[in-house]
Amino acid sequence: MIRLDGVGKDFGDFTAVRELSLEIPEGKTCVMVGPSGCGKTTTMRIVNRLIEPTRGTVYIDGEDYKKKKVEILRRDIGYVIQEVGLFPHRTIAENISTTPKLAGWDDKKIKKRVDELLDLVELDPDENRNKFPRQLSGGQRQRVGLARAMAADPPVMLMDEPFAAVDPITRENLQNMFLRLQRKMKKTIVFVTHDINEAIKMGDQIAILKQGELVQADTPEELLANPKNQFVADFIGVDRAIKILDLFSTDEVMWTEAPVIKKQSMQDEARKLIESGEKGIPVIVEDEQGKKFWFDLDELEKEGSLEDIIRPLEITLDPTNSIKLAMARMLEHNNDAVLIKGEEDEEPGILTLRGIRNYVYRICESSPGEKVGK
Amino acid sequence: MAITLAQFWDNLAQTYGPIFSERIPPLLIQHIQLVLMATGIAIVIGVPLGIILTRPALRKHSQKVLNVVNIGQAVPGLALIAIFLPILGIGYIPAVVALVIYGLLPIVRNTIAGLDGVDDKIKEAARGMGMYNNQVLWQIEFPLAFPIIMAGIKTSAVITVGTATLAALIGGGGLGRLIFAGISLFRPEFILAGSGTAAVLAIIIEKGLSLFEKVVVKERMPLDF
Ligand SMILES: Nc1ncnc2c1ncn2[C@@H]1O[C@H](COP(=O)(O)OP(=O)(O)OP(=O)(O)O)[C@@H](O)[C@H]1O
Ligand SMILES: [Mg+2]
Numbered sequence: 190m191i192r193l194d195g196v197g198k199d200f201g202d203f204t205a206v207r208e209l210s211l212e213i214p215e216g217k218t219c220v221m222v223g224p225s226g227c228g229k230t231t232t233m234r235i236v237n238r239l240i241e242p243t244r245g246t247v248y249i250d251g252e253d254y255k256k257k258k259v260e261i262l263r264r265d266i267g268y269v270i271q272e273v274g275l276f277p278h279r280t281i282a283e284n285i286s287t288t289p290k291l292a293g294w295d296d297k298k299i300k301k302r303v304d305e306l307l308d309l310v311e312l313d314p315d316e317n318r319n320k321f322p323r324q325l326s327g328g329q330r331q332r333v334g335l336a337r338a339m340a341a342d343p344p345v346m347l348m349d350e351p352f353a354a355v356d357p358i359t360r361e362n363l364q365n366m367f368l369r370l371q372r373k374m375k376k377t378i379v380f381v382t383h384d385i386n387e388a389i390k391m392g393d394q395i396a397i398l399k400q401g402e403l404v405q406a407d408t409p410e411e412l413l414a415n416p417k418n419q420f421v422a423d424f425i426g427v428d429r430a431i432k433i434l435d436l437f438s439t440d441e442v443m444w445t446e447a448p449v450i451k452k453q454s455m456q457d458e459a460r461k462l463i464e465s466g467e468k469g470i471p472v473i474v475e476d477e478q479g480k481k482f483w484f485d486l487d488e489l490e491k492e493g494s495l496e497d498i499i500r501p502l503e504i505t506l507d508p509t510n511s512i513k514l515a516m517a518r519m520l521e522h523n524n525d526a527v528l529i530k531g532e533e534d535e536e537p538g539i540l541t542l543r544g545i546r547n548y549v550y551r552i553c554e555s556s557p558g559e560k561v562g563k
Numbered sequence: 564m565a566i567t568l569a570q571f572w573d574n575l576a577q578t579y580g581p582i583f584s585e586r587i588p589p590l591l592i593q594h595i596q597l598v599l600m601a602t603g604i605a606i607v608i609g610v611p612l613g614i615i616l617t618r619p620a621l622r623k624h625s626q627k628v629l630n631v632v633n634i635g636q637a638v639p640g641l642a643l644i645a646i647f648l649p650i651l652g653i654g655y656i657p658a659v660v661a662l663v664i665y666g667l668l669p670i671v672r673n674t675i676a677g678l679d680g681v682d683d684k685i686k687e688a689a690r691g692m693g694m695y696n697n698q699v700l701w702q703i704e705f706p707l708a709f710p711i712i713m714a715g716i717k718t719s720a721v722i723t724v725g726t727a728t729l730a731a732l733i734g735g736g737g738l739g740r741l742i743f744a745g746i747s748l749f750r751p752e753f754i755l756a757g758s759g760t761a762a763v764l765a766i767i768i769e770k771g772l773s774l775f776e777k778v779v780v781k782e783r784m785p786l787d788f
Contacts, residue, residue: 237691264693274688278706288692337692 190215191236191345191377195245197401198231205231207401208244213394216375219406220392222382222424228401229381230271233347236379237266249345264288267338267346267376271353273330275322281307281333282318288341306336311366328359335367339374348380352387364390385425389413389435397421409436414552431513433549439515440508442548443529443538444471447483452476455495462486471526471539474499483526483539502528502539512548515540582756586741591760594737597655597727598768601662602720609667609719610712613674614700625675632671635664640726644733658727658735665726666719673715677708713776717769724765728757738764 191213198206206228213219221229234240236247238259247254254262267288275284285306286299294302307314310332322330331351338346351367352360364387371378382388388395389409396406397420405417413433416422425432448467450458452474459472467486474482474495482499489495504518504527515527519542529538566574616625635643644661651657681704689699731739738757745753 234687239687239691260693260695262693263691266691268688268691270684270688270691272684274682274684276685276689276703276707287689287694291693291698 190248190250191379192248192251193232193236193245194248196232196235196242196247197244198228198235198240199243205401206235206242209398209401209403210245211396211403211406213377213379215377217393218371218378218380218391219394219396220380220382220388221396221398222385222388223398223404224424225383226400227398229398230349231401232398233268233349233379233381236347237263237268264291264341265343265345267340267343269334269338269346269348269351271349271381273334273354275330275333275337277322280319280321281312281325284322284333285337285340287337288343292341294341302340306340309339309370310336312336328355328363331355331363332366335363339370344377346376346378348378350381350383353383360387367391386432386435389432397424410552430549430553433552434513434516434545435511437512437548438508439506439510439512439527439529439540440538442512442544443508443540444544445536445538447471447473447539449473449475449536452482455499459486459489459495463489471541471544473502473528473539481528483541485541485543500525502526504528505530505537506540508532508538512540512545516542516545578752579756582741582752586753587738587756587760590736590738590741590757591764594724594727594739594761594764597658597662597730597735597737598720598723598764601659601666601723601727602716604659604663605666605670605719605723606716608663609670609715610674612667613671613712614678614705616671617675617678629668629672629675632668636668640665640729641732644729648733653734655735657733658730658737661733662723662727662730666723669715669718669722670712671715673718674708674712677711677715678704680711681707709780710776713772717772720768720772721765724761724768728761 193209193211196206196209197204209228209232211219221232223229231240235242238254249262249265276287282300282303285303289299289302303318304314307317312329312332317325317329317333322333325333331354335348335351338348352363355363368391380388380391382391389412392409394406395409395412397404397412399420405412405421407415410433412421413425413429413436416425416429422429447470448458448462450462450472453476455474462472463486469485469487471483471485474484476482481502483502484495484498484500488498501524503522503524506515506518506527506529508529508531510529515529518527519525525543526539526541529540531537612628615621616628638646640661643665644658647657647661651660685703685707686699689703690696694702727735727737728739728742730737731743738761741753741757745751745755745757
């Protein structure tokens with residue numbers, strides 16, 4: 190656990206960080222976002238004491254970090270710096286082994302660890318171990334920077350725009366890779382980015398900074414639902430509702446108990462459903478070949494012939510996919526629902542456009558922040 | 564009167580043969596001793612001085628020290644030797660002292676420039692990972708600054724080979740003796756042989772140091788250095 194307690198930093202007359210208090214629970218990721226120059230890097234540098242705070246202090250696992258020898262403190266904190274900072278005169282393996290060497294590991298253990306880490310960040314050890322940083326692409330260098338920071342398995346990681354200097358596709362890959370790793374490693378992480386989308390994706394908690402001050406620190410859901418003021422709302426952007434789509438997986442929004450009926454007898458079966466008092470639910474229709482269709486029970490009441498109403502269900506997604514992906518697939522195929530694979534022997538779920546619409550609207554509506562957003 | 568090529572070579576051999584076989588070798592050895600000693604001492608003083616002047620505590624003094632060292636080189640070599648004459652007298656040691664002072668600047672200046680030139684981000688990464696200051700210096704800063712420091716050492720050595728010819732004026736020996744003998748006896752072949760040998764020596768030392776650098780560094784340096 191990391192706790193910043195009223196931390197501040199002045200450079201001469203200029204206050205880079207005013208007074209920051211923030212708590213990052215064990216194993217969680219806190220993402221700091223804010224415009225350029227708002228003090229993100231300064232805060233990071235305070236946390237591993239590359240600079241001394243002018244005010245306040247930091248507690249790591251409940252202990253005032255000034256009690257520790259600074260070099261020892263830093264070895265327990267993996268630091269991925271803005272612009273990577275790999276040592277150009279050292280090979281990839283040597284770069285990664287920096288902290289293990291400082292910690293006095295033996296060569297065999299280090300060698301094993303280097304290979305393990307290269308595998309972890311999805312770089313072929315045999316191919317890359319003896320290369321120099323200049324022989325790698327920007328994205329590969331960022332992976333090595335990450336591996337180097339993780340090398341001695343520090344419980345805390347500071348990551349300053351670790352994926353900034355790469356194209357969007359590579360960045361997405363790196364983010365996903367990192368999320369996979371973090372699910373296993375459960376490190377306590379402070380992550381800095383400019384990019385609110387990245388923050389929403391990576392963070393358990395998002396801290397928005399403005400000119401050295403903390404404006405709001407909340408879970409991504411809470412932040413999107415309840416931006417505290419106009420600055421936060423502006424920072425999140427006008428597409429707040431779209432961003433919410435990123436936050437939820439399909440299994441959180443889908444219908445799990447949609448009735449499944451046979452196509453030959455669908456008219457009768459649908460009628461029975463209505464008679465039994467069902468309303469406003471999606472119904473899955475299956476024909477003899479196993480092809481699936483769907484309709485909404487409400488539509489039947491209004492119109493009449495089911496044959497005209499049913500729409501194909503052509504797309505199947507995983508329960509872990511985001512509803513944004515589901516939405517994108519629906520738009521691509523001009524569908525208005527997708528099937529969601531069931532876990533093992535569970536029935537598949539169905540996620541409808543209408544379901545998403547209601548879900549997102551309820552989140553936005555419930556928040557006073559809605560009045561703030563434009 | 565036309566002379567044939569064979570006659571020309573004959574003449575050349577007759578004039579220069581004895582110079583190179585008899586006069587040059589002992590002087591050359593003296594010269595090399597002077598240069599190696601002076602450059603060696605300049606390195607031993609200059610590199611640590613440059614390192615100390617880039618440490619945070621002393622950084623603010625680095626310009627002042629550079630200015631002082633600069634004077635050493637701004638004064639013409641001849642004048643420098645003249646200045647030391649009354650203080651240190653004549654002979655080998657005063658010559659070495661003068662040459663060290665003369666050769667110090669490029670080494671100090673390049674050591675400072677090399678260390679200052681190391682990217683702050685890289686130093687920050689090293690410190691951020693928990694390296695002690697001396698580890699940052701020797702594992703990161705120094706290897707990265709090494710090519711630039713070496714360039715300073717090469718410059719200094721080459722300058723010293725030239726300046727060392729002046730050592731003869733205060734009894735320091737070396738190839739200068741032949742050159743000055745040539746001047747006073749009006750024997751241009753002495754002047755040519757002496758300065759030519761010094762020039763070749765400068766080239767050899769330069770190439771030798773480059774080779775040393777290559778061996779030490781192998782391919783470990785970034786290409787854009
Ligand atoms: N060593 C320093 N001396 C003086 N001012 C500094 C120093 N370091 C940072 N600053 C100032 O403090 C402010 C915050 O800088 P910081 O690097 O923390 O910004 P940041 O939020 O990381 O920005 P970016 O997103 O551009 O990386 C800036 O205005 C910067 O100019
Ligand atoms: Mg920054």
